[in-house]
Amino acid sequence: MMDSTLKVLDDEDLEFVFILQSLGMQRNVAVLITYLGSAGETTSREIEQATGLRQPEVSIAMRGLRGANWIDEREVKTGGKGRPSAVYTLNTPLSDIIKRIEDEKLRELADAMENIRKLKEMV
Incomplete structure (x- = not known):
């Protein structure tokens, strides 16, 4: 499943994001694609922590990636009573x-x- 170390976007990743944006992609979508492409399987919370995006920004951008069929999403029980966590991977x-x-x-x-x-x- 997920690695215990949190992948953070480096300078090369940020350049990748910038280039995607220069081609017309929305910033948050570009950040998610870049992050998922380098981090692999990850939760929404990990994405928020690593990218600085807020939860609503992640949710909206994920909707676009789902619509393009570029991600896989599954739920994983976190233990205890709360909701299961959504786990995302780039499938394209x-x-x-x-x-x-x-x-x-x-x-x-x-x-x-x-x-x-x-x-x-x-x-």
Whole structure:
């Protein structure tokens, strides 16, 4: 299950987040993808502690990752009476996520170039 040491984002991870953001990804989603990609299986609470994101920010970003089918989520009993903890793992390799972003940007570029072509024809 989870490691007892908490993975924290380093400078390379933060650069990865920045690049994802520069490509149009929301910051919190970029942070989660980066963290899950390097930390592996982790709880929401560990994500909050390691990334500085608040619980609502993690929940909202996780909703987006679930919608893209990029994460697996399961519940684990924590012992005692409370709610079980949600445990998350990235189920899509980072290389596949990057490929999806690349394909999306290539489509956007093709659409923009088509519109430029149409504008040139109109002049």
